[in-house]
Amino acid sequence: MTTGRVRAHAPGRVNLIGDHTDYTGGLVLPMAIDLGTTVEYEPGDTDRVVLRSSAEPEAAIVALPVDDPRSARPSWARYVAGVAAQVRPTTGGTGTLDSTVPRGSGLSSSAALEVSVALALGFSGTPVELALACQRAEQAATGTPSGIMDQLASAAGVEGSALRIDCSTLQVTPVPFPGDAEVVVVDSGQQRDLGGEAGRAYAERRASCEAAEAVVGPLRTATLDDLVQLRDPVLLRRARHVVSENARVRECSEALAAGDLRASGHLMLASHASLRDDYEVSTPELDALVARLTAVPGVHGARVTGAGFGGCVVALTDPGALAEGWHVRPVAGASVQPA
Ligand code: GLA
Numbered sequence: 001m002t003t004g005r006v007r008a009h010a011p012g013r014v015n016l017i018g019d020h021t022d023y024t025g026g027l028v029l030p031m032a033i034d035l036g037t038t039v040e041y042e043p044g045d046t047d048r049v050v051l052r053s054s055a056e057p058e059a060a061i062v063a064l065p066v067d068d069p070r071s072a073r074p075s076w077a078r079y080v081a082g083v084a085a086q087v088r089p090t091t092g093g094t095g096t097l098d099s100t101v102p103r104g105s106g107l108s109s110s111a112a113l114e115v116s117v118a119l120a121l122g123f124s125g126t127p128v129e130l131a132l133a134c135q136r137a138e139q140a141a142t143g144t145p146s147g148i149m150d151q152l153a154s155a156a157g158v159e160g161s162a163l164r165i166d167c168s169t170l171q172v173t174p175v176p177f178p179g180d181a182e183v184v185v186v187d188s189g190q191q192r193d194l195g196g197e198a199g200r201a202y203a204e205r206r207a208s209c210e211a212a213e214a215v216v217g218p219l220r221t222a223t224l225d226d227l228v229q230l231r232d233p234v235l236l237r238r239a240r241h242v243v244s245e246n247a248r249v250r251e252c253s254e255a256l257a258a259g260d261l262r263a264s265g266h267l268m269l270a271s272h273a274s275l276r277d278d279y280e281v282s283t284p285e286l287d288a289l290v291a292r293l294t295a296v297p298g299v300h301g302a303r304v305t306g307a308g309f310g311g312c313v314v315a316l317t318d319p320g321a322l323a324e325g326w327h328v329r330p331v332a333g334a335s336v337q338p339a
Contacts, residue, residue: 003043004338005040005338005339006119006120006336007041007336008038008119008335008336009039009116009335009336010115010116010119010154010155010333010334011032011034011112011153011334012037012112013031013107013150013157014030014107014305014314015030015149015305015306016029016031016252016268016305016314017268017303018245018248018249019271020205020241020279020281020308021167021245021246022165022167023146023147023167024167024213024219024242025168025220026168026219026220026249027164027165027166027220027246027253028164028165029162029163029165029175029249029252029256031157031163031177031183032153032154032163032330032332032333033185033328033330033331034329035100035102035107036101036112036331037113037115038098039051039096040120040339041093041094041095042093043091043093043122044093046094047063047091048061048062048064048092049080049084049092049093049094050092050094051095051096051097053097054099055099055103058074060072060074060076060080060081061077062092064088065084065085065088066081069082069137070141078142079113079114079117079138079141080113081141082114082136082138082139082140083114083117083118083121083133086118086133087118087133089122103191104192104310105306105311106304106307107305107312108150110138110142110194111134111138111150111151111153111154115134115151115334116334119334120336127156128155131148131154131155131156131170132151134151134154134155135147135148142194143199144194144199144202144203145202145203145206146194146307153165153333154334155334157330157333158172158333160176160329160330161176161177161330162174162177162330164249167220168220173253175253177256177330178256178261180261181300181318182319182321182322183327184326184327185305185314185315186289186293186312186313186315188283188285188313190309192307192309194307198308198310201281201309202307205238205279205281208234208235209242212230212239212242215229216230216239219242219243219246224243224244240278241274241278241279244270244278248270248271251263251267261316262300264300264301264316265301265302265316266300267301268302268314268316272302272304275303283310285310286308286310289313290302293315293322294315297321298320298322299321300318301315301316302315
């Protein structure tokens with residue numbers, strides 16, 4: 001149990017490659033980034049958690065114990081309530097929340113919120129346990145069956161490294177990020193909300209994967225040849241994305257570790273094409289942004305990052321190739337200390 005004032009910090013994440021693979025136990029390659037959420041919190045003799053966010057007009061006031069996180073108001077309080085339902089602090093308290101992660105852009109602002117709030121409320125456990133608790137909080141808050149990538153990247157980040165995560169074992173393998181490369185994140189300006197329309201599309205994609213698995217077995221071990229058994233053209237395309245994306249994560253991890261930016265960039269472009277054509281989670285705006293960025297000299301590759309349906313594009317570049325966007329670097333995972 002936490003006593004006294006604490007400061008918790010959790011980074012957002014950008015996913016370099018491996019989208020819509022986590023919920024079938026596949027491979028992903030995100031990195032925790034130097035945009036994050038900081039919570040200052042003081043437990044007190046009260047049965048309510050009260051958090052004020054610098055970005056929100058209304059405080060999140062969550063009565064303990066939490067019954068149904070989705071009934072919390074305003075809407076950002078659902079995430080706080082979802083976390084409180086997992087951490088189950090014995091007392092409430094008050095605090096403030098500040099975030100540099102842009103919301104609704106695919107950089108895991110909600111995971112950074114959940115992980116920082118969980119630590120502030122006194123969660124204790126391994127990074128994997130922290131991520132699993134926060135994934136349950138996210139699912140309870142949004143009603144969307146999201147995977148483990150975002151919370152685990154935020155909890156288990158490694159300074160200077162991307163993280164190759166096997167989402168079936170939750171094993172995290174650091175992949176040192178090349179010193180002569182930059183990751184630039186550019187916002188398409190199209191916000192999306194995994195608690196709304198995008199959440200429904202996300203759940204539909206996940207259901208398609210389950211339907212494909214009922215025919216061909218686990219997608220994480222399936223080969224492209226196995227997919228000939230799929231008669232439904234939509235299921236075939238969805239499954240083909242997942243199987244080919246897992247292979248691209250494997251190759252891209254090796255290429256990055258070897259400092260091969262060209263090969264990594266090609267794999268990112270192939271990932272974007274697969275998310276656009278087979279998984280159908282891109283938008284014309286994201287496609288145009290990827291095309292515009294990859295035409296710039298020194299840009300090795302670019303792709304939509306995260307769930308899609310809007311949000312950001314991530315680019316792998318030579319240093320200084322792009323003036324726009326957020327230039328992010330891989331940082332350590334979440335932490336908490338006395339304040
Ligand atoms: C969202 C989810 C993740 C993952 C990505 C797509 O960010 O929260 O679990 O499924 O979409 O890769």
